[in-house]
Amino acid sequence: MLFLQSKLCSLCRSSLSRKYCSEVTQNKVKACESQNRKALGQPAPHTHPHLLGENEVTPLIKKEEYQSRRQKLVETIVEHANKQNCLSSDHVIIIPSTSKQYMSDKIPYVFRQNTDYLYLTGSQEPDTCVVITTGQSPSDHKSTLFTRDKDDHAELWDGPRTHPEDAPAFFGVDHSLPISELSKFLGSYRKTVPSSNLWYDFEGSSHKDIHRVVCDYIKDSSNKKFESPRNFIHKLRLYKSTAEIALMQKSCDIASRAIVETMSYSRPGIGENQLFAKVDFECRARGAEFLAYPPVVAGGNRATTIHYINNNQLVYTNEMVLMDAGCEYHGYASDITRTWPVNGKFTDPQREIYEIVLEVQRELIALCNQLPSLDALFECMCLLLGKKLQEAGLIKTQPSNTYLMKAAYKLCPHHVSHYLGMDVHDTPSINRNIKIEPGMVITVEPGIYVSEKSSLPKEYHGIGVRIEDDVLITVNGPVVLSRKCPKEIDEIEEIANCENTTKS
Ligand SMILES: [Mn+2]
Known part of the structure; x- marks a missing residue:
């Protein structure tokens, strides 16, 4: 609507007359006007007005x-x-x-x-x-x-x-x-x-x-x-400022959208490398500098290898994709995991495992209201997983909680949470046995990984599910920063559905 004039702007040499420049172009003009002020070794308000406001050393800070x-x-x-x-x-x-x-x-x-x-x-x-x-x-x-x-x-x-x-x-x-x-x-x-x-x-x-x-x-x-x-x-660093929370929210928004786009792009026969490229592109195209870590893009039974980052296999129909990816946006990381069926339809055993992980994840996020330590949250995960696996008849019925927790830990051999911020595993010198407090951002990431050597029935072998969200602790309770990344079964089936005509 503003691109009517073909005269060159006298300052920024763009094809817009100065009078008709849009807001963005006006910023560019401002940058041109200050060309005589020298550039620094990093973006500054006078050279990068689209990134930095007055007095900001890095975006928003x-x-x-x-x-x-x-x-x-x-x-x-x-x-x-x-x-x-x-x-x-x-x-x-x-x-x-x-x-x-x-x-x-x-x-x-x-x-x-x-x-x-x-x-x-x-x-x-x-x-x-x-x-x-x-x-x-x-x-x-x-x-x-x-x-x-x-x-x-x-x-x-x-x-x-x-x-x-x-x-x-x-x-x-x-x-x-x-x-x-x-x-x-x-x-x-x-x-x-x-x-x-x-x-x-x-x-x-x-x-x-x-x-x-x-x-x-x-x-x-x-x-x-x-x-x-x-x-x-x-x-x-453990307690995030208002500006840092805004940056982390944006980082989570970008990664959430990128994962949705990737889910929608996936189809049977696709390469893990293609899904990797897609999530990377979608993050950068939205302003992230890069992915915050080498993402896990694991099809089928590779999802049971927790740190699988080879991302060089194909994903076939009836297999799931486990994607653990996040981006870095002006110095702040997001860290999200979603698991979806590549053809848009969970098989019964996949759905059963997925539902258990999802229920446990929801309960753990609700538990953040009580401000537990991350280690306490981990113990809760083991117990909840154990109980639900027992209810589903997947592990032996035993009254002892210790037994249940041990059996669950075998199926989820990683911690359920870490602090998140400028680094993915943020502030690693802070012990995970301290109670969480408002201002902290943590991940909540339970999973179930049934390897081929597992004692679970064969139909579950090769299924690996993790659901990970980024959670800001506030005085009013936990706020899921990655809430724009769907995790309910019907939402996921809708997005990943290959027959979906609205799918891009
Ligand atoms: Mn994580």
Whole structure:
């Protein structure tokens, strides 16, 4: 409706006159107008107005939110240290980015940032680092962001980098220096503050070169105390902010729609690779950067191999597809599993197993109202599965709950839940024995896998079913973020039905 003029826009050179530009084009114009403002090493509001709003460092997450994350980290670390009666009241926290990884000579893997570093800075560039030093009180800590050195040749090949003169305004840090000055910076810090507590993840350092610099720093330092800040960061990451919840909802919406499209696209004889390609395409086409993990696309009895990711077989009629897939949307992961009959019609044994898993999954989501720990939820899954399998006559009748739980665990040998967020298995340093609380996002993913060696009757052999949803815990109860991905039998049969004329 707006594409009436053929005159070129004087600013963005698009075929639209400026007057008739749509909202999207207006954004593009804004980007063109600010072409004289230089590009950074990652999307910024002035170069990527379709992704970022004013003051956002990454989509939906503003500079102030990153500042408050660093503030909270300092507060919790100082509080912890005070309880431990540390000799020094000075603290230095060092969090490196990751480095680029190569699959072969000069051929990089897709870059993925160290999520603890990303959480605290919003910086998406490799070979960078943040150093946070505390002052008299937690509120006068200082954050220094180390950016990659200027390198005209490298920037010509790989694109612009964020330089120290631009970093403080964009990221909201106090100072910025080139990474080549990290060693000098730490050296002079040591001179001013000879004894301080160092918070750095020695065991799981994400960057070789930065690790070397930190090792040199502590070698000549009177630092007496080193501890990893990892668990403190994870404790913050465990509770999602409003912006993070919006991002996770969108990530779940995208993956839900993509799985529905894939279900609808499936037909007997299709390759698992085709279903993989379909879900990948549908996620990216909706704005996800990539899939959050190598998806499981398992036809027939391959579904009983929990981590099957070869995805290179064909799926025949009367077999089911188990798809465990999710995407990463601006740094936030979704993680959904659906199982459907490739021809759109469950066989009786498939339906029987599917119904048991679905009932258990629904009950477990309802149980989230009681704020159990994930481990408690796992025990509930074993017991519920055991009881339902017994009712169906699939396992021996025995009064003992322990027996039922053991028998169920044989058929579902994985945990029922993990935390979800920036990483698929998010905040892994947080124990699963703590009670869940509002603000956390968890998965609920019971399954039944009947291998060919199982003692169950032969007609069940080769059936593998898992149903996985992503659940936000709120004060008003659990909210299923992946609710747009259907899981009821009739809905699934409708979508996967090959005869369905509305099927695209
Ligand atoms: Mn999962």
